Amino acid sequence: MKTLKKSGLSKEEMIQAYYEVKRGRRLDERLWQLTRIGKTSFNISGQGAEVAQVAMAMAFEHDKDIFLPYYRDMTACLVWGMTSKDIILGSFGKDADPSSHGRQMPNHYGSKEHNIVSFASTVSTQMPLATGVAYAAQLEGKDYIALTTTGEGSANQGEVQEAMNFAGVKKLPVIFVVENNNYAISVPIEEQYANENMSDRAHGYGFEGITVDGNDFTEVYLTFKKAVKDARSGKGPKLIELKVYRLTSHSADDDQTIYRSKEDIEKMKESDPIDVFEKQLIDEGYLTQADMDKMDEEIRAEIDKATDEAEAMPDSAPESLLDEVYAK
Numbered sequence: 001m002k003t004l005k006k007s008g009l010s011k012e013e014m015i016q017a018y019y020e021v022k023r024g025r026r027l028d029e030r031l032w033q034l035t036r037i038g039k040t041s042f043n044i045s046g047q048g049a050e051v052a053q054v055a056m057a058m059a060f061e062h063d064k065d066i067f068l069p070y071y072r073d074m075t076a077c078l079v080w081g082m083t084s085k086d087i088i089l090g091s092f093g094k095d096a097d098p099s100s101h102g103r104q105m106p107n108h109y110g111s112k113e114h115n116i117v118s119f120a121s122t123v124s125t126q127m128p129l130a131t132g133v134a135y136a137a138q139l140e141g142k143d144y145i146a147l148t149t150t151g152e153g154s155a156n157q158g159e160v161q162e163a164m165n166f167a168g169v170k171k172l173p174v175i176f177v178v179e180n181n182n183y184a185i186s187v188p189i190e191e192q193y194a195n196e197n198m199s200d201r202a203h204g205y206g207f208e209g210i211t212v213d214g215n216d217f218t219e220v221y222l223t224f225k226k227a228v229k230d231a232r233s234g235k236g237p238k239l240i241e242l243k244v245y246r247l248t249s250h251s252a253d254d255d256q257t258i259y260r261s262k263e264d265i266e267k268m269k270e271s272d273p274i275d276v277f278e279k280q281l282i283d284e285g286y287l288t289q290a291d292m293d294k295m296d297e298e299i300r301a302e303i304d305k306a307t308d309e310a311e312a313m314p315d316s317a318p319e320s321l322l323d324e325v326y327a328k
């Protein structure tokens with residue numbers, strides 16, 4: 001594992017990275033809790049991928065690059081500019097939900113303000129859209145790039161081939177990411193694909209594919225920094241496979257102990273990437289345990305406040321049901 005120093009990030013940036021990682025975890029725990037007590041209907045969780053998502057998102061320019069995420073990318077969306085309250089408003093389906101005024105499925109984000117394209121539950125439909133966004137950048141002669149993510153199971157959808165093929169042909173400024181967490185709901189990777197690495201597929205489209213340990217903050221950050229530089233300078237797309245953990249069940253609607261061994265789950269939880277990141281931060285002198293405890297308290301308070309405020313907001317008026325669903 002690479003040291004954090006090797007990332008080239010300043011101390012302030014590294015502390016910010018930790019804040020984002022921890023905020024992602026605590027917010028997800030809150031969303032989970034809200035489903036368990038029946039206050040919200042659904043959660044799908046990125047627990048285990050926060051370190052990779054922060055390292056990935058920090059390599060982009062959020063005020064101009066366009067993010068087309070999938071449902072586990074909440075932590076990356078936070079780095080891109082969304083707030084805890086934005087996310088919770090969506091979960092409660094409140095009128096002030098910036099994604100859709102409560103019309104989208106919970107945990108399906110988007111923010112026009114922050115260059116995040118709202119996604120569908122229909123897996124991988126964001127991939128051809130990202131190719132389209134990158135094609136627009138090329139046609140307009142602008143230097144923004146598109147980042148899009150999906151899961152390793154969803155990477156087998158037909159439209160992923162279409163998205164990558166066209167992006168390769170036109171050398172478009174798009175970065176495709178597969179967050180490989182070993183499972184597509186209950187189906188393990190041995191039953192999903194026969195190639196060794198998901199990233200190997202990139203060669204068939206004429207661009208580079210890279211597999212990275214998603215628990216290695218510096219490695220992920222530097223890989224994306226290079227991919228961003230290449231895409232912005234006209235060198236075309238990349239496919240980056242992030243090997244990550246899925247610490248929770250697929251979503252609030254299943255129980256992973258039914259299809260995953262106890263040992264597998266225990267082993268994964270023992271090597272939680274946040275624990276690894278915290279150890280690195282302490283060993284390399286960025287933060288002390290006391291600093292982290294204080295930050296954690298502040299994050300918990302921020303999320304409590306966001307939850308209370310979001311819950312107290314009004315629902316959308318029933319007569320507005322079809323507003324903003326169809327274009328005028």
Ligand SMILES: Cc1ncc(C[n+]2csc(CCOP(=O)(O)OP(=O)(O)O)c2C)c(N)n1
Binds near residue numbers: 072123150250
């Ligand atoms: C087109 C389509 N087929 C099936 C589903 C049901 N579905 C939702 S998530 C999922 C598994 C996705 O697994 P993976 O791509 O590995 O992503 P992960 O959830 O593991 O991050 C499936 C089959 C769907 N949403 N869309």
Ligand SMILES: [Mg+2]
Binds near residue numbers: 153179180181182
């Ligand atoms: Mg998966």
